[in-house]
Amino acid sequence: MTDYKMKPVEGTYHFDGEMATKGFSFNKMCYSFNSEENRQAFRDDAEAYMEKYKLTEEQKQAVRDHNINRMLELGGSIYYMAKFAGIFGWNMQVIGGMQSGRTTEEFQAYLESQGRGKNNG
Amino acid sequence: MAKIIGGITTSHIPAIGVAMDKQLEETPYFRDLFAIYPPIREWLGEEKPDIAVLFYNDHGLEMWLDKKPTFAIGCAPEYQNADEGWGIKPIPPVTGETELSWHIVNHLIENDFDPTVCQDIKVDHGATVPLTLLWPNFTYQGIKVIPISINCERHPMPKPSRSYAFGQAIGDAIRCWDSEQKVVVLGTGGLSHQLDGPRAGILNADFDNWCMDKLVSNPEEILQFSNVDLIERGGAQMVELAMWLAMRGCIKGEVEEKLRNYVSPISNTAVGVQLLLPKEA
Ligand SMILES: [Fe+2]
Numbered sequence: 417m418t419d420y421k422m423k424p425v426e427g428t429y430h431f432d433g434e435m436a437t438k439g440f441s442f443n444k445m446c447y448s449f450n451s452e453e454n455r456q457a458f459r460d461d462a463e464a465y466m467e468k469y470k471l472t473e474e475q476k477q478a479v480r481d482h483n484i485n486r487m488l489e490l491g492g493s494i495y496y497m498a499k500f501a502g503i504f505g506w507n508m509q510v511i512g513g514m515q516s517g518r519t520t521e522e523f524q525a526y527l528e529s530q531g532r533g534k535n536n537g
Numbered sequence: 538m539a540k541i542i543g544g545i546t547t548s549h550i551p552a553i554g555v556a557m558d559k560q561l562e563e564t565p566y567f568r569d570l571f572a573i574y575p576p577i578r579e580w581l582g583e584e585k586p587d588i589a590v591l592f593y594n595d596h597g598l599e600m601w602l603d604k605k606p607t608f609a610i611g612c613a614p615e616y617q618n619a620d621e622g623w624g625i626k627p628i629p630p631v632t633g634e635t636e637l638s639w640h641i642v643n644h645l646i647e648n649d650f651d652p653t654v655c656q657d658i659k660v661d662h663g664a665t666v667p668l669t670l671l672w673p674n675f676t677y678q679g680i681k682v683i684p685i686s687i688n689c690e691r692h693p694m695p696k697p698s699r700s701y702a703f704g705q706a707i708g709d710a711i712r713c714w715d716s717e718q719k720v721v722v723l724g725t726g727g728l729s730h731q732l733d734g735p736r737a738g739i740l741n742a743d744f745d746n747w748c749m750d751k752l753v754s755n756p757e758e759i760l761q762f763s764n765v766d767l768i769e770r771g772g773a774q775m776v777e778l779a780m781w782l783a784m785r786g787c788i789k790g791e792v793e794e795k796l797r798n799y800v801s802p803i804s805n806t807a808v809g810v811q812l813l814l815p816k817e818a
Contacts, residue, residue, distance in 0.1 A: 422692060423765045427736025428773055430765075432692040436602055447601045449622045485735060494733035494773075495596045495690050502623030508552075508805045512737040523738055530740040531801030 429488045439491020445469035446496035455503050484514045539637070539714040542584050542721055544784045544792070544813040545577065546752070547667045549593060549725040551625045552804035554666040557673065558626055566803075573798035573810045574670055580795070580812060581671060587718040588634050588681045589671075590641075590707065590787065592780035593663030593725045594689035596621070606653035607695055608703060610645075611684040612638040616660045628665050634681035637714055641683070644710035650703055652685075660684050667725045687779045689726070697767065698760040700779040704786025711787065724784025730806040731772030738805060739772045745807050746799065748778060753794045753813065756785045774806075790817040 422430045429435065436443075445466065448454045458465040466476050478486035482504075487497060494511075501511055513523035553570070556562060562571040598621050600606060616631040642654055664684050668677040685707070688694050695703070704722075711720050728745040731737050751758045759782065767775040785792075792813040801807035 420693070425736070425765065425768050425773075428731070428734045428768060430692055430768075430773075431690070436691050440602060443602055447597055450598065450620055451622075452620060455622070484733075488733055493597075493602075493690060496601070498732075499597065499622030507623075508732055511732070512805055515733065515737045516735055526738050527740065527802040527805060531742065531807065 431493045435491045439493065441470045442475045442491060443493050443496045446500045449499035449503060458503060484511055539711050539716045539718050539720055541708060541711055541788055541815060542586055542719045544722045544788050546724045546781050546784060546809060546811045547670060548806060548808040549663045549666040550804050550806050551662050554625055554662060554669055557669060570800040570803055570808055573796060576796055577671065577812055586721040588637060588720045589723055590683045590720055591664055591723040592685050592687060592783045594777060595661050595686050596663060598661035599659040602691060605688060605691060607688045609653040609655050609686045610638060610642060611655050611658055612642060613656050616658060616684060618665050619659050621661055625662055628669060629675060631660060631668060631682045632678055634683055638683050640714045641707055641710040645706055648706050650706050663725055667723055687783065689776050689779060694764055694776055695779060697762055697779060697782055701760055701782040701786040704783035708787035708789060722784045722787040724781040726777030726780045728807045728809045729771030730774045732774055732805060740801055740807050741771045742801055742807060744770045745809060749809055749811060752781060752785050753792055788813060788815045792816060
């Protein structure tokens, strides 16, 4: 049998069929946050909202903990999670820091160190 | 016959759209990036393309996991934009071009590509940011746009070689369309960046510049890479190179690189911009 498993890349969760299956309900909830009405419903009662979308207990806990890496591990996709992050006003540098164990400022400095800080652009 | 007058690669990151909204173009952080756009707009103003064929990926506005096309082509007279959840301001509708859309669909299916055909889709920042950059102050409404999306969100994604071949077939379709209209092709997204996971924040200027060089001189050399190869070198979202390859595939033969810019980082991303002109008529 051909094995279509993707080659692992360190520090990276490939969002493949297995992950997409695991994370479907969670991502569905995140996708719903395209609408302000739904974002407000989550702000009003996050637990009820997560229940409505049938998140697993582990996924709910990751949401309560604001643990982005855990959400990814449990099948979250960053594209839909960005809409979840919007509720809290976290931009991509904030999220980048949260995932890589840095403060937002440290994360920005890390980005700069590979670019303009390195005199490459 | 219709003519492809040039190809443009540009980032589509929301931070650029937001910077335009807030008029931050002249600030030190954004100045180097925005410097490239006036000469591109000048070129567009002189050449006056009628149609923009725009390769983008939908990050979860219209196309979500439930029904997600690998390749999709818009065949609508108009495309709406909407709230994406994290604060980018929606823009007024984009004008479509149904006749060429359907011609491309017919040509693709005749040539063994089978895209999803969309008569009513919303387009997200992947399409709206480039349009706003190239035709600011809503002047994009004066150009007819054909949005073509490539799945860059969920594996399996089309192989880079396939996205390039897809672009080649679309280029052929445009060149055999019985019309005197002028077409510009846009490859959006990229370059190195990774938004998710403990490795978030990785950038790779050397690889980005190599890709930009090869896009001009020998795009087929890039096709040696699989999507995982791209992820290893340029981060999880480097797969957005698919749209650049599709754009380059549209242009037959050699190109002249008229303009280039590379600024890294903007937000979490290395931002590359190129204007390529076909050498063959
Ligand atoms: Fe993107």
